[in-house]
Amino acid sequence: xxxxxxxxxxxxxxxxxxxxxxxxxxxxxxxxxxxxxxxxxxxxxxxxxxxxxxxxxxxxxxxxxxxxxxxxxxxxxxxxxxxxxxxxxxxxxxxxxxxxxxxxxxxxxxxxxxxxxxxxxxxxxxxxxxxxxxxxxxxxxxxxxxxxxxxxxxxxxxxxxxxxxxxxxxxxxxxxxxxxxxxxxxxxxxxxxxxxxxxxxxxxxxxxxxxxxxxxxxxxxxxxxxxxxxxxxxxxxxxxxxxxxxxxxxxxxxxxxxxxxxxxxxxxxxxxxxxxxxxxxxxxxxxxxxxxxxxxxxxxxxxxxxxxxxxxxxxxxxxxxxxxxxxxxxxxxxxxxxxxxxxxxxxxx
Amino acid sequence: xxxxxxxxxxxxxxxxxxxxxxxxxxxxxxxxxxxxxxxxxxxxxxxxxxxxxxxxxxxxxxxxxxxxxxxxxxxxxxxxxxxxxxxxxxxxxxxxxxxxxxxxxxxxxxxxxxxxxxxxxxxxxxxxxxxxxxxxxxxxxxxxxxxxxxxxxxxxxxxxxxxxxxxxxxxxxxxxxxxxxxxxxxxxxxxxxxxxxxxxxxxxxxxxxxxxxxxxxxxxxxxxxxxxxxxxxxxxxxxxxxxxxxxxxxxxxxxxxxxxxxx
Numbered sequence: 371x372x373x374x375x376x377x378x379x380x381x382x383x384x385x386x387x388x389x390x391x392x393x394x395x396x397x398x399x400x401x402x403x404x405x406x407x408x409x410x411x412x413x414x415x416x417x418x419x420x421x422x423x424x425x426x427x428x429x430x431x432x433x434x435x436x437x438x439x440x441x442x443x444x445x446x447x448x449x450x451x452x453x454x455x456x457x458x459x460x461x462x463x464x465x466x467x468x469x470x471x472x473x474x475x476x477x478x479x480x481x482x483x484x485x486x487x488x489x490x491x492x493x494x495x496x497x498x499x500x501x502x503x504x505x506x507x508x509x510x511x512x513x514x515x516x517x518x519x520x521x522x523x524x525x526x527x528x529x530x531x532x533x534x535x536x537x538x539x540x541x542x543x544x545x546x547x548x549x550x551x552x553x554x555x556x557x558x559x560x561x562x563x564x565x566x567x568x569x570x571x572x573x574x575x576x577x578x579x580x581x582x583x584x585x586x587x588x589x590x591x592x593x594x595x596x597x598x599x600x601x602x603x604x605x606x607x608x609x610x611x612x613x614x615x616x617x618x619x620x621x622x623x624x625x626x627x628x629x630x631x632x633x634x635x636x637x638x639x640x641x642x643x644x645x646x647x648x649x650x651x652x653x654x655x656x657x658x659x660x661x662x663x664x665x666x667x668x669x670x671x672x673x674x675x676x677x678x679x680x681x682x683x684x685x686x687x688x689x690x691x692x693x694x695x696x697x698x699x700x701x702x703x704x705x706x707x708x709x710x711x712x713x714x715x716x717x718x719x
Numbered sequence: 720x721x722x723x724x725x726x727x728x729x730x731x732x733x734x735x736x737x738x739x740x741x742x743x744x745x746x747x748x749x750x751x752x753x754x755x756x757x758x759x760x761x762x763x764x765x766x767x768x769x770x771x772x773x774x775x776x777x778x779x780x781x782x783x784x785x786x787x788x789x790x791x792x793x794x795x796x797x798x799x800x801x802x803x804x805x806x807x808x809x810x811x812x813x814x815x816x817x818x819x820x821x822x823x824x825x826x827x828x829x830x831x832x833x834x835x836x837x838x839x840x841x842x843x844x845x846x847x848x849x850x851x852x853x854x855x856x857x858x859x860x861x862x863x864x865x866x867x868x869x870x871x872x873x874x875x876x877x878x879x880x881x882x883x884x885x886x887x888x889x890x891x892x893x894x895x896x897x898x899x900x901x902x903x904x905x906x907x908x909x910x911x912x913x914x915x916x917x918x919x920x921x922x923x924x925x926x927x928x929x930x931x932x933x934x935x936x937x938x939x940x941x942x943x944x945x946x947x948x949x950x951x952x953x954x955x956x957x958x959x960x961x962x963x964x965x966x967x968x969x970x971x972x973x974x975x976x977x978x979x980x981x982x
Contacts, residue, residue: 424982427824428824429820429823429824429982430982449732449733449826452824452825452826453731453732453826455824457821457824459817459820459821459824460817461815461816461817461820462816462817462818463817463818463820463821464818464821465813465816465818466812466813466816466818467749467809468745468748468749468818469748469749469752472745472748472752473745473818476741476744476745476748477821477825479741479744479745480738480741480822480825480826480827481731481825481826482731482826508749524821
């Protein structure tokens, strides 16, 4: 086992040109991922997450920059990269006309597995991803959650050391989403697989990823653990309620000095955003008590990654996602959305 | 991470022949699982045989057997034109639902993704052609067995070429289904009519006969007529093979090129 990073991206940039204009979907992406990490790209739709993933998996060549994935250059040795990674795209990996188990066996042969080993492996995955009742059904007949579990199984067929997941839980109900995550976490615990995923669900990045890379308009604008991102960039929101407006006005200075942050007052209520809110809040109450100011109500709300995104960009994730979509001929997000419609109509054929 | 790394470095390298075989066997799985799909796509040729055939008999004033002798070889080519000519839509559907992308990330040679699919077309062509021959048989259609075997091989080569072009069209039109079908329909019907498959072109205007001479479908139809009648040494057979092989070469070249550019 080497200590070489499993992903090393150096200045990766992707520009798409359509009729008149050129759009830069990804700008100067430079980062490393160590073996065994669970990393999430978090960002709104059109931020460049999928384009980044498609470059790292050798699906599209970068306009500039380079990357080594599982030890091989994505441009010079794409075949070596492909043989060692698993990839679960945004859409359905299984062909709708194929049966579940057939697709797993075909996938095995694609990766050079002998038939007997492919059969054993397929049955293992069918078992562990709860696909047994549908193994002989066609992919078309599966529900969204079942299709997604098959996608994961297909990505894992050859036991890759590195698994890329593009929006793995989009479109799933909360229960299927939790179930899918349990499978991903179990997999890591058992095999030490490095997992690199994109998501626009902030709760998901917050809860499961050990490292979050926030992406906006083609650039990574923050890269840290969710806890540190929230502590450093957002902070807890503390609200203190007083009996009278006069008490609140007198409290402003004390709280301001303690928190070393601007305090906002609205009638008899103070609001301050600061790191370490859980320690700050009781201390503030004690000091105000000592000054003869009785706190009637106190709340401390921990920040979310949305607050982090807001602090970084001035927009919430939702606003950013509804904003300017990346327009270009090959925008994978745009293609994906039309294709999702196709999937639904197709399923009714 | 303390967990053991489960992977040994036995990663495969792309191997066009083995990859093509793997893609081909994958493509055949739905056909084997559900062979009735083959019968279903026979409906169109059967309609022509059952509804257009009697009109032809009435028009020509020839006996049923002789008319079938002329008409059935054309129907066999029609199977390829309608069935194989539309096969690109299967790939287009896989491009839109996502499974094509998965195969692009797999360590498969790009050419195998096209060639394996094109070779798969041979299976439905042969099964359907044999069914049509068996259906026409009791109605007085007679055929030379050796000629039929060579004729099936000719259809297979022609089908590989046409199928490749259909896949290339799917790769070029990406998620625009309307464009795929628009181009496909625009080409299929002129090719059909200008092949003398339904009605002889001898009575048609001179320009139609000229256009037909550059229509490879027309050459294949004439070769099939000679083969099924047992005229194995007829020069039409040679020209049929030239047309089919040329189409296969062009189709595979264009198709492989499109697949290499696919992302």
